[in-house]
Amino acid sequence: MTQAAIDHYLAEHKRLSNNSAGWIEKQRLSALESLGRQGFPSTRHEAWKYTDVRSLLKQNFISVDTDDSTVGAEQMQTIRFPDLDCYELVFVNGHFNSALSSLPASGEAINVSSISTAGDDVRAKIEQYLNQYASTDKHGFAALNTAFLNDGTFIHAADNAQIDKPLHLVFISNKQNSSFIAHPRNLIILGSNARATVIESYIGLDNAEYCTNTVTEIITSEGAHLEHYKLQQESDLAYHIGYLHAHCHKDSRLDSHSISLGGLLVRNDIDTVLAGRGAHVGLNGLYIAGNNQHIDNHTRVDHNMPNTSSDETYRGVLDGKARAVFNGKVVVHKDAQQIDAQQSNANLLMSDDAEIDTKPELEIYADDVKCTHGATIGQLDENMLFYLRSRAIDETTARSLLTFAFADEVIKRISFAPIRERLEHRVVGRLPDASLISEFLQ
């Protein structure tokens, strides 16, 4: 199975190499080699034990090689966050669409560009930072992403620079003649004490059948602070494989919020390396799945240095025959003392057929370490339900309300109100009987 898929993508690569970018060829070819070497993951790999990608590999997805597909104004309206003052880089079926985008002015301090339209100076930077810390050996999909790299976003904030508004990267997929795959690649590089807020939205339209295979690399230099959001709302038939790698230097901070609402089969990997004293990462995640959806979140935090901290909260709401996987690994390396690592994963099962496999993994090679972790699986609290109903709230509304309150524990951790409120609305929209509880959301 995996060999047939490898052969397919090798042929695809050959087909596309005629009109490829050229400038990044060395990295692309070495990634292709890496793919050939390692192949695609299977359930025999411990990290993929519960997530079987054979149905994805069978599809023989092809790349959309022209960038003339676009999205109507009305549909854009539903995708954009209403009235959020932000920059937008819009990609349709894997290709940057400048007409739909609005970028900050690039200069010495701030440099934001799509990869496909990058000028020579930006290309040089991309080649410099690409896979500096992330690795194509993570898994076959990461290799595939680099091998097919031709678009995505490059974001660079120089020392002490602050990007004044959030950057919203919007990856839209809509119906094409054949099912397709896109490999967006994002590089977010923050200089010392730089600050930025980046939102990645993945949106599927028209019930399209496709695969998004995305990689984001983050580097936060000393004292930098990145607020990173990922909103995954792929279509019901879509596959989504996402890999985020962050390398955090001294006293820098990454706050990652990952919200997965869509997709048929979804796998998110987040690897964070706390590489300097005082570095901190916050990982918040929410997944809501129903029907036959499968959502797998794997996170890993490496505490390489003393005085680093991590704080992770993931929650899931599962209905129908949905299946979710949570695996949170925390590694405290030798001599990394005075570590504070907290992790929790809570799950709400709304049906008898829904299923969750949750596993915290701690590997600790130091002794002065404060680690807590916990995982829970449960149903709605009967006492709360009765309390609400005794206060005249009908049962359906009460259930919907408690489900929202459960999910909102994650959303509430978003400190930036304009984004929090908008994400709250997206989450509510995903819940059953959402209209009943709109009143509670002012």
Added chain:
Amino acid sequence: MLSINDLHSQIDDKKILNGLSLEVNKGEVHAIMGPNGSGKSTLANVLAGRDGYDVTGGSVTYEGQDLLEMSPEERAWAGIFLAFQYPVEIPGVNNIYLLKAGVNAIRKSRGETELDAVEFLALVREKIKLVKMKEDFMSRGVNEGFSGGEKKRNEIFQMAVLEPKLAILDETDSGLDIDALKIVADGVNHLRNEERSIVLVTHYQRLLNYIVPDFVHVLANGRIIKSGGSELALQLEEQGYEQVMREAEAA
């Protein structure tokens, strides 16, 4: 208004109510006292419609309807309110929105127009004074992080806003300091009128100095074993339950 007739109820196989009968008419205040574990909260919960209690015999009629057929929310719409012995915390569900949704659900069920935000706020401002709570409590999650006494006051506040026809207060006086007890009692007295009936579950005669009941009942082993006027509470305070229970057994 409320007519409980020979009610038998059990949880799993454990019998808790054993032939309990009680008549509550419009405008009356009934106090129910009795030893720990005698079934007082069970009675309150069965009246409010909590799941898990099997009613194995008897009937409960409320305003001519079979109460036991109604869902908890239907009972609330019909004017029944339970102040919980242990109010639950519901993080993430805002106090004020809960109340607004509750008030409007009740109004809707009666074919009345719903209150808008301004009208509702006016109502809240008026009622919150009754229990001397600060308004910032209202923007918190339901009972979230409230002290024991604050939770009890919040129950009375909710009752004041929802304006029930039949209020069942399950040990609302327990855990209150002296001032709070007075505030809660004043709140209840304020709501007392010829239309509204109140059932007070309490262990303490002290509360009944503030809220003078029309009737006092002793509930033991799942039945009302003795009823009287407010003087019965004083007698119980002096003699304890032993004697009353012995008399009941003898009879």
